[in-house]
Amino acid sequence: MSRLLAFAAAIGLSACTAAAVPEPQTATPLAAQDAPLGAGEDWDNPGGDWAESRFSRLETINRANVSRLGLAWEYDLGTARVQEATPVVIDGVMYTSGNLGRVYALNAATGEELWTFTPELDMQVNRSACCDQANRGVAVSDGKVMVGALDGMLYALNAETGAIEWSVDTVVDHTRGYTSTGAPEVAGDIVVIGNGGSEYDARGYVTAYRIADGRQAWRFYTVPRDPATGPQEHPELDAALETWSEETRWDIGGGGTAWDAITYDPQFDQVIVGTGNGGPYPQAIRSPGGGDNLYLNSLVALDRETGRMNWHFQETPQDNWDLTATQPMTLTTMEIGGEQRPVILHTPKNGFFFVVDRETGFAHAANPIVRTNWASGFDVASQSFTMTMEDSDYSQGPKIVYPASPGARNWYPAAFDPTRNTYFAQVLDMGNLLFLPGPIDNVERQEKFLNAGAAIIFTSDLEAAAETLPPPLRAAVQAEDSWQWVLDQPYSSQLRAMDPLTGETKWAVDGLGWQDRFGVLATQSGLVFHGNSAGTVTARDADTGEVLWSIETGSTIMAAPMTYMVDGVQYVAVQTGWGGGGWGFVPRYAAAYDKGNANRILVFRLDGGQVAIPEDLPPLQPAPEPPAQYADATPEMIAAGSALFTANCSICHSNQPRAPLPDLRRMNRGVHAGFQQIVRGGLFVSRGMPHFADRLSEEDVKAIHAWLISVQGPLRERDLQLQAEGLPLDTQSLTILSNY
Numbered sequence: 001m002s003r004l005l006a007f008a009a010a011i012g013l014s015a016c017t018a019a020a021v022p023e024p025q026t027a028t029p030l031a032a033q034d035a036p037l038g039a040g041e042d043w044d045n046p047g048g049d050w051a052e053s054r055f056s057r058l059e060t061i062n063r064a065n066v067s068r069l070g071l072a073w074e075y076d077l078g079t080a081r082v083q084e085a086t087p088v089v090i091d092g093v094m095y096t097s098g099n100l101g102r103v104y105a106l107n108a109a110t111g112e113e114l115w116t117f118t119p120e121l122d123m124q125v126n127r128s129a130c131c132d133q134a135n136r137g138v139a140v141s142d143g144k145v146m147v148g149a150l151d152g153m154l155y156a157l158n159a160e161t162g163a164i165e166w167s168v169d170t171v172v173d174h175t176r177g178y179t180s181t182g183a184p185e186v187a188g189d190i191v192v193i194g195n196g197g198s199e200y201d202a203r204g205y206v207t208a209y210r211i212a213d214g215r216q217a218w219r220f221y222t223v224p225r226d227p228a229t230g231p232q233e234h235p236e237l238d239a240a241l242e243t244w245s246e247e248t249r250w251d252i253g254g255g256g257t258a259w260d261a262i263t264y265d266p267q268f269d270q271v272i273v274g275t276g277n278g279g280p281y282p283q284a285i286r287s288p289g290g291g292d293n294l295y296l297n298s299l300v301a302l303d304r305e306t307g308r309m310n311w312h313f314q315e316t317p318q319d320n321w322d323l324t325a326t327q328p329m330t331l332t333t334m335e336i337g338g339e340q341r342p343v344i345l346h347t348p349k350n351g352f353f354f355v356v357d358r359e360t361g362f363a364h365a366a367n368p369i370v371r372t373n374w375a376s377g378f379d380v381a382s383q384s385f386t387m388t389m390e391d392s393d394y395s396q397g398p399k400i401v402y403p404a405s406p407g408a409r410n411w412y413p414a415a416f417d418p419t420r421n422t423y424f425a426q427v428l429d430m431g432n433l434l435f436l437p438g439p440i441d442n443v444e445r446q447e448k449f450l451n452a453g454a455a456i457i458f459t460s461d462l463e464a465a466a467e468t469l470p471p472p473l474r475a476a477v478q479a480e481d482s483w484q485w486v487l488d489q490p491y492s493s494q495l496r497a498m499d500p501l502t503g504e505t506k507w508a509v510d511g512l513g514w515q516d517r518f519g520v521l522a523t524q525s526g527l528v529f530h531g532n533s534a535g536t537v538t539a540r541d542a543d544t545g546e547v548l549w550s551i552e553t554g555s556t557i558m559a560a561p562m563t564y565m566v567d568g569v570q571y572v573a574v575q576t577g578w579g580g581g582g583w584g585f586v587p588r589y590a591a592a593y594d595k596g597n598a599n600r601i602l603v604f605r606l607d608g609g610q611v612a613i614p615e616d617l618p619p620l621q622p623a624p625e626p627p628a629q630y631a632d633a634t635p636e637m638i639a640a641g642s643a644l645f646t647a648n649c650s651i652c653h654s655n656q657p658r659a660p661l662p663d664l665r666r667m668n669r670g671v672h673a674g675f676q677q678i679v680r681g682g683l684f685v686s687r688g689m690p691h692f693a694d695r696l697s698e699e700d701v702k703a704i705h706a707w708l709i710s711v712q713g714p715l716r717e718r719d720l721q722l723q724a725e726g727l728p729l730d731t732q733s734l735t736i737l738s739n740y
Contacts, residue, residue: 037332037418038524041565046086046137046183047413048562051331052263054086054415055522056563060570061606062525066539066549070608072571073111077104077599081660082558082579084411085137085183086519087601089564089573095140095159096575098599099133101149101180103157109566111603115162119149124682126150127690128177128448130199130651132583136260136411137183139191142211148180148193156191156214166214176201176253177448182326187264187271187304190217194258198276198324201451204256206273208307218307222258222275222295226250236295236309245289252445254286255279255319256296260326260411265358267331267342270301270310272358274326274348278319280453284395285440292317297325299344299356311361316350317385320393321374321434322405323350328413330423334500336364345416345500347425349407352378353503367503369496370429371402373482391482394454398435398473400482404458405432406514406581413560415522420542422506423498424520424528430491431459433477449695450651460491460514495520495530497545507545512589515582519560521572531557531574535591537602554613555600556592573603584654584661593658620657620729622719623666626712627673633706641707644700648692657730664708665715675705 038057039048048054061069077083077098087096094108103117126133129150139146144156144165152171155164170193171178177200184193190208198204204222209215221233224241226248232238248254261274278286278296287293297316302309316323330345334355342358351372355365366378374392375385392401406428414425437455445451457465463486466474477483493511495518498504511517512533521529527548528540533556539549555576563572577599578592586593595614602611630637645653655663667675677683679701682691692701719729 043089043562043564053330057524059525068606069604071611072603072605072608075111075601079599080597082132082134083575083577084134086560086562092566097135097138117162121151123688124690131581132579134181139184139186141186146184152180168214182260185262196259198255198257198279201253203253206258220307222256223254240294243292243294245287247288269304273300276324277322285453313361327409330416347409351403351408365501369503370408373402394434400480402431404430412517413519415520417522427496433457459486515587521561529561533590553611554595555598556590576600584659623716626709638707641703645704665712
């Protein structure tokens with residue numbers, strides 16, 4: 001199996017059902033909800049306005065003059081890793097976050113640096129970060145800028161100076177693989193934050209802290225705990241417990257982490273949380289005997305003052321597939337059945353477009369927007385899915401499941417234009433092959449490490465990869481009814497304009513590839529802004545999708561743009577940087593492949609200038625001569641080293657020439673000499689390379705090293721041959737990867 005496929009095999013899938021509809025509450029109208037949808041001169045949270053619509057009412061930049069946009073200023077973030085945050089601008093000051101939870105405060109008109117903050121953390125936390133060192137933004141309130149660091153610390157910084165006002169450890173159990181990557185959410189006098197880690201050994205929860213001093217206000221767990229350890233922490237878990245089997249693997253954690261998508265609803269004074277997938281992915285391991293497994297993959301509405309649940313709606317029941325509900329949501333009001341209803345617009349991983357009532361949790365609509373075969377549809381009357389487990393339950397054999405674990409939608413934000421009733425979002429139509437890598441009755445918890453329990457190969461690679469599978473597995477895969485879907489269309493990646501209630505596409509444009517993912521901004525002036533992996537920032541006509549303006553930046557863009565106004569001048573800003581899920585595999589169409597991963601903030605205005613394009617990376621040089629192979633190395637030892645590398649190293653070290661982290665097939669003699677000290681001794685922990693002394697013995701590390709030596713020699717020979725032929729050396733990288 002290729003290293004790309006081996007990495008994919010380490011990460012996985014998610015689940016969905018509807019709640020009983022509670023009695024309607026009495027609405028509590030607050031000032032924020034009385035404001036029109038959309039941001040004005042300020043952009044006061046990563047989503048822009050109270051509804052987090054990513055929609056701006058500003059119209060200075062419009063269809064008539066957008067072609068005049070140019071660079072106003074840029075700011076070097078000083079890093080070369082993932083950038084997923086959308087800046088916040090309040091009263092002429094821009095606040096934003098970078099990887100690990102760094103924070104930057106800048107003059108929003110000039111880019112002048114006012115202050116920066118870098119959290120102190122043990123880089124060993126990288127071992128528990130499935131999807132890079134991402135951070136999706138800050139929250140600003142009461143003169144404080146709040147950010148979650150990767151290690152789970154929540155900081156409140158003085159907005160004027162950047163000094164720490166207070167900090168709190170949000171992690172309840174440091175023996176488990178918790179991280180924090182999402183933006184905190186302000187809800188009145190509290191700030192709410194969740195954690196990641198469902199792929200590891202975590203049990204999900206969200207916590208509310210007092211903004212004034214950081215004191216904990218309440219905590220809500222999203223899955224029950226082992227009932228043998230005592231009563232559940234709150235009564236909602238007693239009800240959830242009935243949806244888990246008696247044989248549940250409570251020791252692994254259960255999953256359900258809320259790593260993004262926490263939104264405050266001021267109309268009903270509630271915090272709406274999107275929860276994550278189960279851990280491990282296969283329900284046959286996690287909860288043998290079935291059950292909906294609440295509150296996995298759900299929208300959960302919590303009372304702001306008490307943290308008690310108002311309602312829940314499970315978007316993917318009987319989770320097997322990593323189809324999380326943690327994707328960004330938008331709040332709005334919509335006419336349904338002749339009545340104006342307060343609703344949530346939500347497009348989670350599972351391939352359906354949901355319109356859910358904010359007052360009751362009732363799903364008014366749930367329409368598929370991609371191919372799905374875990375469920376064939378949703379019945380509004382009964383509030384239930386028609387599950388198709390015969391097509392998607394891989395506990396008894398391999399299945400090709402749609403959509404894939406990257407999701408029809410993921411963390412990259414959509415935008416909703418209420419004046420056009422149009423939802424703009426990047427949509428991925430792709431599946432993956434799922435199968436169990438071993439027996440389900442012999443699964444041990446891996447402490448603070450991946451506990452996915454499923455092997456995955458994306459359909460973008462499946463036709464070619466099928467030929468490398470063992471014959472019985474290959475035959476089973478090609479016998480699947482959904483195999484024809486793979487042959488007809490391995491994937492589709494599009495920016496779409498959609499009708500929320502029907503899910504129908506008004507217009508669509510193709511992306512560069514399945515890894516081309518990006519957030520979106522919409523404006524009242526009829527514009528849609530987005531970047532792409534190749535480094536192009538584009539403005540489109542909101543009604544047609546026509547390109548009205550574009551500019552090349554030379555930097556890969558995934559984060560959503562935003563817009564604001566200072567002293568009568570409208571600006572459009574976006575952060576640049578490749579990373580996130582699958583971050584070690586940089587596609588050839590990404591600017592990061594040829595030009596490196598320049599992390600910048602780029603800000604545009606009318607009649608601005610040109611963007612400085614980074615220089616191309618230097619040509620790849622032949623792999624160094626490897627040291628002599630160990631005298632006692634055997635084929636069995638080298639094969640064991642290959643398997644250990646796949647299980648422990650490949651999630652970060654893709655061994656791709658242009659990957660963010662070193663290609664270990666190209667180590668120099670010094671790194672070879674210190675290999676044990678680096679892997680087990682923690683020699684490079686300060687540089688982000690965690691130690692593996694608790695997981696790998698000296699013999700294990702020696703086997704990995706022997707395997708790397710065994711592939712470096714042939715790679716060097718091939719490099720030298722390509723060099724002699726005048727060909728670039730990375731032309732052979734994917735072929736070599738597929739032969740691992």
